[in-house]
Amino acid sequence: MNYGKKVLEHFTKPHNMGELKNPDGVGKVGNPRCGDEMWIYIKITKKRGEEVIKDIKFKTFGCVSAIATSSVLTDLVKGKTMEQALLVDNKDVAKALGGLPPIKMHCSVLAEEGLKAAIKDYKKRLKKV
Amino acid sequence: MKAYFDHGATTPIDPEVLKAMTPFLKQRFGNAASLHKLGREASEAVENSREAIAKFIGAKPEEIVFTSGGTESNNFAIKGIAFAKKKGHLIVSKIEHDCVLNSARWLEKQGFEVTYLSVDDEGFVSPEELRKAIQDDTFLVSVMHANNEIGTIQPLKEISKVCREKGVLLHSDACQSLTKVSVNIDDLGVDLMTINSHKIYGPKGVGALYIRKGVKIDPYFSGGGHENGKRSGTLNVPGIIGFGKSVQINHKVGHVKKLRNIFMKGVEKRISDVKLNGPRGDKRLANNANYSFKYIEGEGLLFRLDSHGIAVSTASACASNTLEPSHVLTSIGLPHEIAHGAIRFTFGKDNTLQEVEYVLDKLEKEVKELRKMSPYKRGWK
Ligand SMILES: Cc1ncc(COP(=O)(O)O)c(C=O)c1O
Ligand code: FES
Numbered sequence: 001m002n003y004g005k006k007v008l009e010h011f012t013k014p015h016n017m018g019e020l021k022n023p024d025g026v027g028k029v030g031n032p033r034c035g036d037e038m039w040i041y042i043k044i045t046k047k048r049g050e051e052v053i054k055d056i057k058f059k060t061f062g063c064v065s066a067i068a069t070s071s072v073l074t075d076l077v078k079g080k081t082m083e084q085a086l087l088v089d090n091k092d093v094a095k096a097l098g099g100l101p102p103i104k105m106h107c108s109v110l111a112e113e114g115l116k117a118a119i120k121d122y123k124k125r126l127k128k129v
Numbered sequence: 130m131k132a133y134f135d136h137g138a139t140t141p142i143d144p145e146v147l148k149a150m151t152p153f154l155k156q157r158f159g160n161a162a163s164l165h166k167l168g169r170e171a172s173e174a175v176e177n178s179r180e181a182i183a184k185f186i187g188a189k190p191e192e193i194v195f196t197s198g199g200t201e202s203n204n205f206a207i208k209g210i211a212f213a214k215k216k217g218h219l220i221v222s223k224i225e226h227d228c229v230l231n232s233a234r235w236l237e238k239q240g241f242e243v244t245y246l247s248v249d250d251e252g253f254v255s256p257e258e259l260r261k262a263i264q265d266d267t268f269l270v271s272v273m274h275a276n277n278e279i280g281t282i283q284p285l286k287e288i289s290k291v292c293r294e295k296g297v298l299l300h301s302d303a304c305q306s307l308t309k310v311s312v313n314i315d316d317l318g319v320d321l322m323t324i325n326s327h328k329i330y331g332p333k334g335v336g337a338l339y340i341r342k343g344v345k346i347d348p349y350f351s352g353g354g355h356e357n358g359k360r361s362g363t364l365n366v367p368g369i370i371g372f373g374k375s376v377q378i379n380h381k382v383g384h385v386k387k388l389r390n391i392f393m394k395g396v397e398k399r400i401s402d403v404k405l406n407g408p409r410g411d412k413r414l415a416n417n418a419n420y421s422f423k424y425i426e427g428e429g430l431l432f433r434l435d436s437h438g439i440a441v442s443t444a445s446a447c448a449s450n451t452l453e454p455s456h457v458l459t460s461i462g463l464p465h466e467i468a469h470g471a472i473r474f475t476f477g478k479d480n481t482l483q484e485v486e487y488v489l490d491k492l493e494k495e496v497k498e499l500r501k502m503s504p505y506k507r508g509w510k
């Protein structure tokens with residue numbers, strides 16, 4: 001597997017790895033192709049009437065690319081408004097890593113889906129309150 | 130520090146082997162088929178190599194055909210025997226190397242019938258199951274001597290007894306077992322046997338097929354009739370010289386086994402939630418250890434070890450082009466998530482105790498780190 005420098009950097013020293021205590025939303029997604037699992041935790045605050053991702057952490061059971069995409073995703077959306085975060089897709093994730101081997105693109109889809117699932121979970125919780 | 134633990138993939142060329150080869154890459158460059166002095170010299174050196182290899186496996190020199198390696202020898206054996214038979218049924222085990230399995234699948238497309246024989250949870254073929262699978266029109270059984278991923282050494286003697294009784298030819302791929310355990314063709318009872326050079330400190334791109342005298346086989350390469358018409362093509366003289374030398378060097382199997390055992394003890398003592406894939410004891414290749422580290426994925430662990438200069442291999446789904454775990458791991462019944470964390474460590478004669486301690490330290494550290502990252506660190510869901 002020919003991974004770029006940036007992928008290996010994020011993989012060896014991932015950012016925002018771990019869990020959040022009392023998260024506002026958790027997204028748990030699995031990769032049907034290879035059987036991997038990614039959990040995304042988010043914490044939301046309101047800033048000038050807008051919902052902002054104040055903190056985000058991840059846990060991933062997966063390959064180099066799955067871990068690197070989890071890590072770079074957290075960088076991409078931390079501090080962003082919900083609106084902005086929802087626009088981040090798997091291509092942005094792959095681009096931020098300087099590209100992924102074609103066979104590893106599906107791992108970046110997991111990152112996009114993980115974030116979307118966490119936001120969905122947050123919205124669901126809001127409704128319950 | 131650098132530590133190479135992937136000798137099952139390939140080995141470095143031994144200095145003695147290189148020394149034997151070098152003249153044939155330089156001033157003694159002759160074509161072994163040429164009649165002049167340079168050609169005769171090359172031919173003589175090739176025949177010495179053939180004799181050394183034949184002697185090493187208990188065969189006659191004329192029963193050895195040189196090829197371009199394990200892949201060609203396996204293709205040649207299986208397709209060559211099938212085409213000499215024209216039709217019928219063959220049996221291969223489910224954990225054969227891809228070059229055997231895909232040769233069998235190709236033959237199926239040409240109208241042959243194939244049975245893919247199951248193995249047990251340690252990778253063993255059952256001679257009794259084999260007996261049941263043999264049909265009236267079965268002409269060939271192919272069961273590898275030792276498995277490249279999990280090191281299982283097959284009971285070839287018992288398997289060959291069944292084949293003999295039933296009058297079926299037996300081929301065995303011995304690429305992994307050559308020099309690690311005895312591969313005497315009469316003890317094992319094989320009719321054809323694949324061996325190659327780059328797993329035993331020889332050069333890449335050279336191997337041989339042992340064909341018992343009297344066995345009818347169609348050539349796989351048609352051409353100028355080299356190798357008694359069995360395999361055409363100008364002989365890879367330096368490669369063959371290197372191969373011949375590589376069976377004669379000291380392979381230090383005792384040393385390799387000692388290191389492998391220290392490694393296994395270390396892994397099982399220092400790291401929790403690991404599973405050894407393949408058997409324990411004498412029925413496992415002395416240079417092979419294959420562990421699943423639960424809750425983490427193999428490609429990730431491989432790259433973490435690589436960042437410390439440690440080379441290993443993995444058959445995890447994420448590391449394969451098909452995104453499926455290897456057919457060997459699924460054939461021994463490993464659940465997907467356990468196959469996911471499988472790493473193979475294969476030791477060699479030049480490894481040291483210091484390197485084993487180094488890999489144990491890094492392995493313990495990186496497994497811990499990756500488990501911290503895993504949602505499953507407290508067990509599966
Ligand atoms: C068991 C087995 N058979 C066949 C081969 C293929 O041999 P080669 O690389 O010489 O084509 C290998 C090694 O790759 C092997 O381990
Ligand atoms: S997570 Fe399996 S290939 Fe990336």
